[in-house]
Amino acid sequence: MYLDQLLKKLADKNVITCILPPGEQEKKLKTAHKIIDRLLENGFGRDATLISLGGGVVCDITGFVASVFMRGVSFIQIPTTLLAQVDASVGGKTGVNHKLGKNLIGTFYQPSAVICDTAFLSSLPPEEMSGGLAEIIKYGLIYDRDFFVWLQPNVSNILKQDMSSLGHAVQRSCQIKAEIVAQDETEQSIRAILNFGHTFGHAIENQTGYGQWGHGQAVAAGMVLAARLSAKMSLISEEDLEMIKSILSKAGLPVEPPKINVNDFIDNMKADKKVKKRKIQLVLLNKIGEAFLTSEYSEEDLIKVLGAS
Numbered sequence: 001m002y003l004d005q006l007l008k009k010l011a012d013k014n015v016i017t018c019i020l021p022p023g024e025q026e027k028k029l030k031t032a033h034k035i036i037d038r039l040l041e042n043g044f045g046r047d048a049t050l051i052s053l054g055g056g057v058v059c060d061i062t063g064f065v066a067s068v069f070m071r072g073v074s075f076i077q078i079p080t081t082l083l084a085q086v087d088a089s090v091g092g093k094t095g096v097n098h099k100l101g102k103n104l105i106g107t108f109y110q111p112s113a114v115i116c117d118t119a120f121l122s123s124l125p126p127e128e129m130s131g132g133l134a135e136i137i138k139y140g141l142i143y144d145r146d147f148f149v150w151l152q153p154n155v156s157n158i159l160k161q162d163m164s165s166l167g168h169a170v171q172r173s174c175q176i177k178a179e180i181v182a183q184d185e186t187e188q189s190i191r192a193i194l195n196f197g198h199t200f201g202h203a204i205e206n207q208t209g210y211g212q213w214g215h216g217q218a219v220a221a222g223m224v225l226a227a228r229l230s231a232k233m234s235l236i237s238e239e240d241l242e243m244i245k246s247i248l249s250k251a252g253l254p255v256e257p258p259k260i261n262v263n264d265f266i267d268n269m270k271a272d273k274k275v276k277k278r279k280i281q282l283v284l285l286n287k288i289g290e291a292f293l294t295s296e297y298s299e300e301d302l303i304k305v306l307g308a309s
């Protein structure tokens, strides 16, 4: 959609393009292989620069290819969805999916630049705006209570693409993610809090078949489950839980997961990358604005939380 404009800017460079059909199902090794074939067939080598122009799928796969092609070439992210602007393009996680789970194949590899222009978002359907908002709300929940409080009355302005609110939300989200990643690039400790809602969310995406539930929508339902477990453990109050559900609903996001058999849900969560000593590690909330990674929860509570939904 925005490719011609970009190609005009790069008219004096040797550029080839690779257009992927939309959808999560394209985020696979086979597609990465096809891109590498195109690069090799066209004589590109170590001095190539890859540019992603698209949503998170394109960001992740471009970063992955950049990290393995010729043992690593430079790449630039130009994210065009809200989710990709506030999350997928920042932080250097790249990857493709495996049939057993999301992002099971990937690398940590930083882009040379990330170019976020909120003007791209004008053509985005409302459900994609909502999906991005799930990650924006996540930043408030895990790291910055003031940002969460600011978001409460501003969610509808962001959905309507009021440029001032949207600009602030994108900027603050990128800042928070960059601050967290700078402390722990390869996710040995604090970076794990960015996965709040994601272990549940990835299981939802996998169980329903990739693409049926948007990533942000699955993460939103996942955040409610994580918050519910936090409330069950008396870490946050029932009022906090209601506040979280309310802001997600205002953002047009689901607050309940789809019907999934509890055992299948748990098996699927175990296939995610966050299992230590056979126990799923989860990100829970200590309070709004502070999250932590733990395996100190009772399986019984987890089953109750999954079963209640």
Ligand SMILES: NC(=O)c1ccc[n+]([C@@H]2O[C@H](COP(=O)([O-])OP(=O)(O)OC[C@H]3O[C@@H](n4cnc5c(N)ncnc54)[C@H](O)[C@@H]3O)[C@@H](O)[C@H]2O)c1
Binding pocket: 001, 022, 023, 024, 027, 054, 055, 056, 057, 058, 060, 080, 081, 082, 083, 084, 087, 088, 089, 090, 091, 092, 093, 094, 095, 102, 103, 120, 121, 122, 123, 124, 125, 128, 131, 215, 216
């Ligand atoms: N690497 C990371 O740290 C990280 C973080 C979060 C999410 N992700 C990944 O990001 C992916 C989800 O990203 P997404 O939500 O952007 O989905 P997506 O890339 O599938 O894009 C969603 C849809 O929007 C379309 N689109 C893109 N830009 C558009 C525009 N400006 N106007 C109209 N339509 C447009 C796409 O063609 C696609 O159909 C998942 O694979 C997820 O795992 C990665």
